Amino acid sequence: MNLGETIRSAVWSLQSSKLRSFLSMLGIIIGVAAVVGIVSIGLGAQTSVLDMVSALGSNLIMISPAPTLGRGGSVSADPRDVFTVQLAQHMQERSPGIKLVVPLVQGSGLLIYGGSNLRSTVVGTTPAYTEVTNYKVRAGRFLHDLDLEHQTQVMVLGSRVAERLFGQANPVGEQITYVVGDRRYSFTVVGVMESKGQVLMGNYDNQVYIPLTLAMERILRTKTVSTLMAQAASAEAASEAVQQAEFLLYSRLGTADGFNVTSQDEMLETMGDVAFTLQLMLGAIGGISLVVGGIGVMNIMLVSVSERTREIGTRKALGAKQRDLLLQFIVEALVLSTSGGAIGLLVGTAVAEGVSRFGGWPTKIQVSALALAFGFSALVGLVAGVYPAMRAARLDPVVALSYE
Amino acid sequence: MTKMLEAKGLTKVYHMGAEQVHALRGVSFTVESREYIAIMGPSGSGKSTLLHIVGCLDRPTSGELAIEDRDVRKATDNELAEIRNRKIGFVFQTFNLLPKATALENVELPLIYAGVRRRERRERAAAVLERVGLADRMGHRPSELSGGQRQRVAIARAIVTEPAFILADEPTGSLDTATGAQILDLFAELNSEGNTILLITHDEAVAARAQRVIRLLDGRIVSDTGGSEVRA
Ligand SMILES: Nc1ncnc2c1ncn2[C@@H]1O[C@H](COP(=O)(O)OP(=O)(O)O)[C@@H](O)[C@H]1O
Ligand SMILES: [Mg+2]
Numbered sequence: 001m002n003l004g005e006t007i008r009s010a011v012w013s014l015q016s017s018k019l020r021s022f023l024s025m026l027g028i029i030i031g032v033a034a035v036v037g038i039v040s041i042g043l044g045a046q047t048s049v050l051d052m053v054s055a056l057g058s059n060l061i062m063i064s065p066a067p068t069l070g071r072g073g074s075v076s077a078d079p080r081d082v083f084t085v086q087l088a089q090h091m092q093e094r095s096p097g098i099k100l101v102v103p104l105v106q107g108s109g110l111l112i113y114g115g116s117n118l119r120s121t122v123v124g125t126t127p128a129y130t131e132v133t134n135y136k137v138r139a140g141r142f143l144h145d146l147d148l149e150h151q152t153q154v155m156v157l158g159s160r161v162a163e164r165l166f167g168q169a170n171p172v173g174e175q176i177t178y179v180v181g182d183r184r185y186s187f188t189v190v191g192v193m194e195s196k197g198q199v200l201m202g203n204y205d206n207q208v209y210i211p212l213t214l215a216m217e218r219i220l221r222t223k224t225v226s227t228l229m230a231q232a233a234s235a236e237a238a239s240e241a242v243q244q245a246e247f248l249l250y251s252r253l254g255t256a257d258g259f260n261v262t263s264q265d266e267m268l269e270t271m272g273d274v275a276f277t278l279q280l281m282l283g284a285i286g287g288i289s290l291v292v293g294g295i296g297v298m299n300i301m302l303v304s305v306s307e308r309t310r311e312i313g314t315r316k317a318l319g320a321k322q323r324d325l326l327l328q329f330i331v332e333a334l335v336l337s338t339s340g341g342a343i344g345l346l347v348g349t350a351v352a353e354g355v356s357r358f359g360g361w362p363t364k365i366q367v368s369a370l371a372l373a374f375g376f377s378a379l380v381g382l383v384a385g386v387y388p389a390m391r392a393a394r395l396d397p398v399v400a401l402s403y404e
Numbered sequence: 405m406t407k408m409l410e411a412k413g414l415t416k417v418y419h420m421g422a423e424q425v426h427a428l429r430g431v432s433f434t435v436e437s438r439e440y441i442a443i444m445g446p447s448g449s450g451k452s453t454l455l456h457i458v459g460c461l462d463r464p465t466s467g468e469l470a471i472e473d474r475d476v477r478k479a480t481d482n483e484l485a486e487i488r489n490r491k492i493g494f495v496f497q498t499f500n501l502l503p504k505a506t507a508l509e510n511v512e513l514p515l516i517y518a519g520v521r522r523r524e525r526r527e528r529a530a531a532v533l534e535r536v537g538l539a540d541r542m543g544h545r546p547s548e549l550s551g552g553q554r555q556r557v558a559i560a561r562a563i564v565t566e567p568a569f570i571l572a573d574e575p576t577g578s579l580d581t582a583t584g585a586q587i588l589d590l591f592a593e594l595n596s597e598g599n600t601i602l603l604i605t606h607d608e609a610v611a612a613r614a615q616r617v618i619r620l621l622d623g624r625i626v627s628d629t630g631g632s633e634v635r636a
Contacts, residue, residue, distance in 0.1 A: 311502055315513070316485065318488070318514040318517060318561070319489020321481070321517075322482070397461045
C-alpha cells in the first residue's frame with residue numbers, strides 16, 4: 001500500500017467521523033492559532049517599540065539626573081544641581097565623541113488661542129534640538145540663536161497642538177496665550193513641526209517649543225535643566241561618547257550613582273531583549289497548548305484503535321502488513337494534526353489581522369513563525385500517532401477479529 | 405488435481421494462566437484443487453482454530469503446513485500477510501465489513517494491499533459485485549444492506565483476489581434459513597466455477613451441500629468422508 005493511497009484512506013476515514021475529527025483537532029487548532037496570534041502581536045509590538053526608539057533621534061544619548069537617597073543621616077548632594085547649561089556647553093566642547101548637547105527643561109501649562117484651549121507640555125530648548133531628534137519643520141521656522149539671546153516670546157508648535165488649536169488654518173504669525181499658575185505670557189507662533197508620531201517617551205507632536213533661556217529665567221525660574229540630549233559624533237563613537245559623558249558627570253559629582261547615561265543603541269537592546277523574552281514566554285504558552293492538543297490527538301487515536309479493533313483484524317485477514325497499519329494510523333494522526341495546524345494558521349492570522357485592524361495594535365506576521373507553528377503541529381501529530389499505531393500494528397489478528 | 409493444502413499433525417495449545425487448552429491435537433489432511441469441504445463438529449471442537457491456522461492468521465504450536473507446496477512454518481509475519489492476501493479469501497460469520505465504506509470500497513480493500521492500481525481495482529471490484537448479484541448496490545454502506553447482501557459483499561471481497569481457496573467460518577450462522585440457502589447456492593456456483601472452498605458449519609443441512617465432510621471432536625479429526633480417496 002503506497003503513501004498516496006494511505007493518505008487518501010486516512011482522509012476518508014477522518015471524514016467519515018467529521019465531528020469527532022474536528023473536536024480532536026481543536027486542541028491543535030487553538031495551540032497553533034495561539035502561537036501564531038501571540039507571536040504576531042509580540043513581533044508587531046517589538047517592531048513598533050524599536051521604531052519608537054529609532055524615532056527619538058539619531059545617535060542619541062539621553063543624560064539625566066537620578067536623585068539618590070541620602071544615606072544614614074549624611075546629606076548627599078542633589079545631582080540635579082550639576083545639570084546646568086554650563087555643563088551642557090562643557091560636555092559639548094570637551095568630549096570628542098560628542099557632537100552636540102541639547103539641554104531641555106519641561107513644564108506644563110494651558111495654551112489659549114481664540115476660544116479654544118489645550119493643556120500641553122512646554123519644552124524649553126535650543127536650536128540644535130531638531131538636529132539631535134531628527135525633527136523637521138513643516139511651516140515657518142524653529143528656534144534661532146537670537147531667540148535665545150533675546151529671550152523672545154516665540155513658540156514652535158507640535159503638529160497635534162497646531163491641529164487642535166488652529167484646525168486647518170496656518171498658525172504662523174498668530175498669538176497664543178500661555179497660562180502657568182496665575183501668570184500669563186503672550187507668544188507669537190513662528191513655526192509648526194512635522195508629525196513624528198509616538199516615540200518612546202512621549203509624543204513630540206503634543207509639545208510646544210520655546211527658547212531655553214526664556215523658559216529657565218522667566219517662566220520656570222530654574223537654574224538647572226531636566227535632561228541633556230547629546231548626539232554622538234557618529235554611530236561608531238556612541239559608546240565612546242557615553243563614557244566621556246559619564247566621566248564628566250563623575251568628576252563633577254564624585255559618584256557614579258547620581259545620573260543615567262543611555263545611548264539609543266542601549267535602549268534598542270534593552271527593549272529588544274524585553275520584547276524577545278516576552279515573546280518567548282508567550283510562544284512557550286502557545287507551545288504548551290500545542291502539546292496539550294497533541295495529548296488530545298493521542299487520546300482520540302487510542303480510542304480509535306480500540307474501537308476499530310475488528311477493522312484492524314479484518315484488514316490483517318485481507319493481507320495488511322504491520323507496516324500498513326502502522327502507517328495508516330500515523331498518517332491519520334498526522335492528517336488530523338496538520339489539518340488542525342492549517343486551520344490554526346488561518347485562525348491565528350485572522351486574529352492577528354483583526355487585532356491590528358480593530359484593536360489598533362501593531363502586528364507582524366512572520367512566515368518563519370507560521371512555518372514553525374505548523375511544523376510543530378506536525379511533529380506533535382507524529383509523536384501522538386506512533387504509540388496508538390504501534391498498538392494497532394501489533395494486534396493479534398485472531399484476537400482482533402473476535403473482539404466484541 | 406493439484407494439492408492446494410497439506411496439513412500434518414497440527415496442534416494448537418492455548419495457555420490460560422497455568423492451564424493449557426489443547427484446541428487441536430494433531431490434525432492431518434490435504435485439500436485438492438476445486439474441492440468443496442465442510443468442516444463439522446460441536447462448539448469448542450477446534451474448527452475455528454483450524455481455519456485460522458490454515459488461513460495463516462495464526463501459527464500452529466506444532467505440525468507441518470504447506471500451502472500450494474510452500475512450507476509456511478518458517479514464513480515471517482509479512483510473508484504470512486502476503487499469503488493471506490494472495491492465496492486466501494476469508495468469509496466470516498459476522499461479515500466483518502468496514503461499516504463506513506461502501507460495498508465497492510469494501511471489496512477493493514484486499515486489492516489495495518495487493519498493490520493494484522485504483523482504476524483496475526474499481527473494475528475488478530465492480531465485476532465481482534456483479535458476479536454475486538449486487539450490481540445495483542455498489543454504493544451502499546453495510547448498514548443499508550440486508551444480512552444476505554452483506555454476506556455477498558464479503559464473499560465478493562474474498563474472491564476478488566482470485567485466491568487459492570476460500571475459507572468460510574459459519575457463513576450462514578447469522579442468516580435465516582432461506583437467505584442462508586441462497587448463500588450456499590452461491591458457494592456451490594463458485595465451486596463449480598473452479599474455486600476451492602473450506603466451510604465451517606455445525607449444521608448437517610449445510611454440510612450436505614459439500615462434496616467432502618471433515619468431522620472434528622476435541623481437536624481431532626474423527627471422520628473425513630466424500631473425498632476422492634478414502635481418508636478416515
Ligand atoms: N484465544 C484463545 N485462548 C484460549 N482458548 C481458546 C482461544 N481460542 C479458542 N480457545 C479454545 O480452544 C477450543 C477450540 O475453540 P474453537 O476453535 O473456537 O472452536 P469452534 O470453532 O469449533 O467452536 C475451545 O475450547 C476454546 O475455548
Ligand atoms: Mg468457531
